[in-house]
Amino acid sequence: MSSQLVSLVTPAHVPLDLDLPLQRITGIGPRQAQKLEKLGLSTVRDLLFHLPRRYEDTRETVPLRALQPGIVQTAHVRVRNVSSRRSPYKKMVLVEATLEDDGAVATAVWFNQPFLARQLQPGTELMISGKVEMSRTGMTFRSPVFERTGRDQHHVGTLAPIYPETQGITSRFLRTRIEPLLGLATQVPDRLPPSIREAEGLMPIAEALYQVHVPDDLARAARARERIAFEELFLLQVAAERARRRRMSGPGVIVGYDIELARRFVATLPFKLTDGQRVAGHEILTDLAAPGPMNRLLQGDVGSGKTVVAALAALMTHHAGFQTAVMAPTEILARQHHATLDKLLTQHGLPPRLLVGSTSAAARREILAGLAGGHDSLIVGTHALIEDGVVMINLGLVVVDEQHRFGVAQRRRLRQTSGAMPNYLAMTATPIPRSLSNTLYGDVDLSELREMPPGRHPVETRVIPPEARDSAYEFVRAEVRKGRQAFVICPRIEESDKLGARSATAEFERLSTTVFRDLRVELLHGRMPAREKTERMERFVRGDADVLVATSVVEVGVDVPNATIMLIEGAERFGLAQLHQFRGRVGRDQHQSYCLLFEGGIDEEGSQRLAAVAATDSGFELAERDLQLRGPGQLVGLRQHGLPEMLAADLLDVALGRRTKQAALAWLDSDPDLSAWKPLSDAMNAYRAVFDID
Ligand code: ADP
Ligand code: MG
Numbered sequence: 216m217s218s219q220l221v222s223l224v225t226p227a228h229v230p231l232d233l234d235l236p237l238q239r240i241t242g243i244g245p246r247q248a249q250k251l252e253k254l255g256l257s258t259v260r261d262l263l264f265h266l267p268r269r270y271e272d273t274r275e276t277v278p279l280r281a282l283q284p285g286i287v288q289t290a291h292v293r294v295r296n297v298s299s300r301r302s303p304y305k306k307m308v309l310v311e312a313t314l315e316d317d318g319a320v321a322t323a324v325w326f327n328q329p330f331l332a333r334q335l336q337p338g339t340e341l342m343i344s345g346k347v348e349m350s351r352t353g354m355t356f357r358s359p360v361f362e363r364t365g366r367d368q369h370h371v372g373t374l375a376p377i378y379p380e381t382q383g384i385t386s387r388f389l390r391t392r393i394e395p396l397l398g399l400a401t402q403v404p405d406r407l408p409p410s411i412r413e414a415e416g417l418m419p420i421a422e423a424l425y426q427v428h429v430p431d432d433l434a435r436a437a438r439a440r441e442r443i444a445f446e447e448l449f450l451l452q453v454a455a456e457r458a459r460r461r462r463m464s465g466p467g468v469i470v471g472y473d474i475e476l477a478r479r480f481v482a483t484l485p486f487k488l489t490d491g492q493r494v495a496g497h498e499i500l501t502d503l504a505a506p507g508p509m510n511r512l513l514q515g516d517v518g519s520g521k522t523v524v525a526a527l528a529a530l531m532t533h534h535a536g537f538q539t540a541v542m543a544p545t546e547i548l549a550r551q552h553h554a555t556l557d558k559l560l561t562q563h564g565l566p567p568r569l570l571v572g573s574t575s576a577a578a579r580r581e582i583l584a585g586l587a588g589g590h591d592s593l594i595v596g597t598h599a600l601i602e603d604g605v606v607m608i609n610l611g612l613v614v615v616d617e618q619h620r621f622g623v624a625q626r627r628r629l630r631q632t633s634g635a636m637p638n639y640l641a642m643t644a645t646p647i648p649r650s651l652s653n654t655l656y657g658d659v660d661l662s663e664l665r666e667m668p669p670g671r672h673p674v675e676t677r678v679i680p681p682e683a684r685d686s687a688y689e690f691v692r693a694e695v696r697k698g699r700q701a702f703v704i705c706p707r708i709e710e711s712d713k714l715g716a717r718s719a720t721a722e723f724e725r726l727s728t729t730v731f732r733d734l735r736v737e738l739l740h741g742r743m744p745a746r747e748k749t750e751r752m753e754r755f756v757r758g759d760a761d762v763l764v765a766t767s768v769v770e771v772g773v774d775v776p777n778a779t780i781m782l783i784e785g786a787e788r789f790g791l792a793q794l795h796q797f798r799g800r801v802g803r804d805q806h807q808s809y810c811l812l813f814e815g816g817i818d819e820e821g822s823q824r825l826a827a828v829a830a831t832d833s834g835f836e837l838a839e840r841d842l843q844l845r846g847p848g849q850l851v852g853l854r855q856h857g858l859p860e861m862l863a864a865d866l867l868d869v870a871l872g873r874r875t876k877q878a879a880l881a882w883l884d885s886d887p888d889l890s891a892w893k894p895l896s897d898a899m900n901a902y903r904a905v906f907d908i909d
Contacts, residue, residue, distance in 0.1 A: 233260040233402055242392055250383045255860075262393055263400060263424050266443070266862050267376030267386075270436060273344040274374060280319035282347050282354040289344035289372055291364065292316050299332040310335075314343065314356075321347075323356040340364045342372035369394065374430055393428050400424040404894035407446050411878050417442040441871075444864035448654060448871055451858070452879035453895070454902035455657025459510075460883065461908060462658070466635040467508030468611040470535040472500045480527055483562060486668065492520050495662035499528050499640065502660070503612070509638035512656065514646040515664030516834040517799025518671065521642045522552065524664075525614045526559040528640060533565045533592045537611025537637075541595040544617050546571045546745055547752050551774050552616065553595040560593065570596035570605070572745055610637045617643055644799060645792040648838045654872045655858075658906060665835060674781070674802040676810040676829040678822075687811055688730050691780050695734055695761045699806060701780035703764045704797055706788045708740045717784040717815065723764040731762055739765040767793065776804035786812035786828075787821035791841040794828045820844065842867070857904035 236258060238248035248257075256262055273289040282288055292314040299310045308329045314321050323343060325331050335341075345359025362371040369375070369390050378389045400421040407417065418426070423442040430436035477500065481488060488496070495513055502509035515521050529539040541556070543549040549571050556567040568582050568591050585591035587606045594600065594607070618641060641659075652661060679687045691701050703726065705719040719740050727736035737760035739751050748768065755763045756775050763778075767789075781801045786794060794812070802808035812825050827840045864871070883889075889896035899908055 231259065231396075231399060233258065233263070233399060235259045237262060240392065240396075247384065247388075250381055253381050254379060254384065259396055259399060260403070262389075262396060263403065263428075264443075264862055265378060265389065265393065266427055266440065267378050267436075269377050270430065270433060271375045271377055272433070273342070273371055276342075276372060278318055279314065279316045279321045279354070282321060284347055284349040284354065287344065287346050289342060290314070290316065290321070291372065292321070292341050292343055294335050294337050294339045294341065295320070296337050297332050297335045299329055302326075314341070321354040321356065322350070322352050323359050323361075325358055342368060344371050374433065374436070376428055376430075390428075397425050397428060404897065406450060406892075406894045406898045407442075408882065408892040408895060411449070411882065415445065415874070415878065417445055420446070440863050443862065444868070444871060445875060447859075447861050447864040448866075448868075448875040449879055450895075450898050450902070451654060452657055452872075452876045453883065453889075454899055454906045454908055456876075456879050456883055457889070457899070457908045458658040458906035460887070462510060462636065463507030465508065467506060468532075468535075468537055468635050468637055469506060470500075470503035470532050470537065470611060470638070472504040473531065473534060476531060476534055477527060480530055480563060484523065484559075488523070489520065489664065489666050489668055491515070491664040491666050492524055495664060496524050496527050498660075498662050499524065500531055503528065503531060503638055508636040509640065509660075510658060511640050511660045511662060512647075513640060513642045513662045513664070514835075515642075515644065516646075516667065516832075517644045517796065518667060518803060519644075519664040520668055521616075521644075521664060522555050523559065524662075525640060525642060526556055528612060528638075529556070529593055529614070530560060530563055530565055532612040532638070535611065536609065538586065538589070538592050538594070538607050538609050539612040539614065540600055540607065540610060540637075541567075541593070541614040542600055542616065542618075543595070543597060545768075546573065546597055546749055548616065549595055549597050550749075556593065556595060565593050567593040567595050570594055570599050572597060572599050573749070574599070612638045612640065614640045614642065616641075617645075644796060644834060646835050646838045648835075648842050650839070650867050650869070651842065654866050654876075657876075663835070665833075670805075672802060672805075672807050673832045674798050674808045674810050676798065676812065676832075678786075678812045678814060678825045678829055680814060684813065687782070687813070690809075690811075691762070691782065692731070692734070694780055694809075698777070699779040700755065700758065700760070700775060700777050701762045701782060702778060702797070702800060703762060704781070704783045705764065705766060706785040708742055708766050719764050719766045722784065726762065726764060734761040736760065736762045736764060739763055739768060741766055741768045767797075774803060775800070777806075778803075779806045779808040781808070781810045782813065783811065784813050785815040786825055787814055787818075791824055791828055791837045791844075792834070794825075795834050795837050798828070798832075799834075859901045 236248070237243050237251055237256065238245050240259070243251070251257070254265065256265055275289065276291050277288045279290055279292065282290070293316065295313040295315050297310065297312045299308055301307070302309050307326050310325045310328060310331045312323045312335050314323055340363065341361045342364055343356055343359045343361040345356040348355050348357055360371055362368060370387055376386065376390060378386045380386055403420050403424065405420040407420070412419065418439065420442070423439040426435045426439035427443065430439065477496070499509070499511060502511055513521050513524060525541065529541070532539050541552055543552055549569065553567050553569040560567060568585065570579065570582050574582070582591065582594070583605060586594060587608060589608045646663070647656060694701065703722060705717045705722050707718045708720060719738060723736060723738040737751050737755055739748060754760050758777060778801050781797050783789065783794065783797055798810040801810065812828065814821070814825060824844060827837065831837060886892070889899065902908060
C-alpha cells in the first residue's frame, strides 16, 4: 500500500505508528473510538490485526441484459434517473432508480432510505450488487448495495472483507479505515524467524496482513490467515517448550520412590484404590523421583478421589525429608482438605497444620516457627500460605487445588523460600479436553481419574421448566422432611439489572418468608466477610439449616454429605463445567441425590446445553461438549489465563498444532536461549505471566 494513502488518514503533524490510539486517526472520532474499544480495538496495531471473518465476493459482473431473477448479481451501471415516493400500502418511502449499461436497462429499489435519492444523481457510475427479481418494470435489484466506481473499489465489485462488527461499526467503515493503514504493516515485527517461514512456505507478516484485508484472491487470503495462525501457535509452543526445558534443567527436589511406603499407605485405606488412582499415583511418584521438578495436572470429577492421590505424594515427600504445602482457593475448602488429610496421614506420622486468613496471630506464629524450623512437614491453607513471613526451609511439593494454572509469580514466591524448585501438582475437577491441552498446556503433564470409586449413585439431573416450579419445591420439601438438605444456587447476589436473573438475597427473602417459611433457610454469598461465610456454611454442614441459598461461592469443593438437592436458578447462565461443579456438591453419600436445573427463559443453545448436563455425569464428556458448543476461545478464556488471544488460530487444529510444535522444538534445539531472532524473544513477554520462561 502506498505511503500516499497513509498520509491521507492522519494530519501531517501526527506521526503514524502502530501504538497510535485510534481516535488520533482522521475519520475516527471519539464516539467511534469508544465503539471500537468494545471490539477490543484501541491502537493502530489492533486494527491491523482485526481479521475478517469471511469475504464477500462480488467481483464477477453481469451485463444488465443477462440478469437472471432469483439470485444475487453484480453489475457495473450508470444511473439514468431517480425518484422517490411514498408507498401507498405501507407507510414507507421507496427510492427507485433506473440503471443502464451499454446494452440494457434495469431498476433498483430501496425501502425507507430517502437519502439515497440525493446520492444517486443521474449519470453516476456504480457497482451495484444484490438480489434480482422480475417486476412489472423489468429486472429489479431489491435493496442492493452499491458503490461509486472510481480508482479504488472497496466494497462492491471486489473481494470485500466482512469483519466482526458492533453497533455503529460496520465492515464498510472498517474497510475504509483499515486499508489506508496497511502501509504500516511493514512496521510489524515479523516474529517468525525467516528460516522457518521459508521452510514452511509462509509469507512475511506484512504481506499476510495486506492479503488478509485486501486479498488478491481467496486462496491468498486463506494462506495469509494460515500464516498468522501459524505464528500464534508457534509462539505458544515455543513458550511452553521453553518453560518445560527451563524447568527440567533447574535443580528440582528429588523424592525417592519407596514402593514399600506406598504399599503401607494403601493398605491403611478403608477402600481399594481405583485403577485411575493407582496409575495417577504411579505417574506422580515417578515424576517426584526424576531429577527435574514435576509439573503435573491431576484431573478428575468431584468425588473421584484426587485427595488420596495427593496424600500419597505428600507422604512420599515427607519420607524423603521434604515439606508439602497444599493450597485451596477458599478457607472452607482448606479446612476440608485439612480434615481429610488428617484422617489419611496423621496415622503415618504426618499431621497436617492449617493456616488460613482467620488463623489467630498466636497460632500463626507457632505454625510459622514449625515450618521454618522444619518440625512441621505438611501445611494446608489458602493463599495466606504465600504471604510474607511464611518460610518453608525444605519445601518439596506444592499441591494446588482447583486452579489449573498457578501464577508464575506465586510459584516463584514459594520457590524462593527454599533453594530448589519444588515439585508441583495441580488438581482440578473441571478438566481441559485432551484436544486442547496439548497446545494450551504444553508445559504440563496430565493425569486423569476417569472413573468414580464404586458404589456411587449418579446424581439424577432434571431440567425444570417454569410451570413445574411448584412441584419441584414440593419435592424439595419432601426430601427435607426425610432429613435431607438442599442447595439453591442463584446467578447473582443482588437484584441488579434488567436481565431479571434471580438474586441470592431476593430468593432468600422469598423462600424464607413464603415457599419454605416453615424450614430453616440460610443465605451465603461472596460479599460476606470470610468469617461470616464460614459460620453460615458450618451451620449448614452441621445440619442446623435445611436450605442454603447461595451464589456460586459453593462451586468448589464444599462437602455436605447429607445434602441431596442441588437446585440451580437461571441454569442457562452458567457454563457446563460450572453446572457440573454445582452438581458435584450433592451425591456425596449413600442417599440418592438430585440436580434440578431451573431454566429462566432460554434459547435453543441454552436448552441444548442444559440437556447435555442432564445427559451425562462425566465432567470429561461435558468439557468436550462445551468445547463443541462454545468453541475453544470461550471455553478456556485465554485472556483470563493471561495468554494473548488467538486471532486466527484454531486451538483444535491438530495438524497445525503438530507442525508448529515441531518447528518450535527444532528452533529451540538450535537457539535455546532465543538470541538468534529478536522479534521472537520479544514476543515471549506476552507469555511470561503464564509460562515460567525466565
Ligand atoms: P475429589 O477431591 O476428587 O473430589 P476426594 O478425594 O475428596 O475427591 O474423595 C471423595 C470421597 O471418596 C472421599 O470421601 C474419599 O475418602 C472417597 N474415596 C476416594 N477414593 C476412593 C476409592 N478408591 N474407593 C472408595 N472411596 C474413595
Ligand atoms: Mg477435591
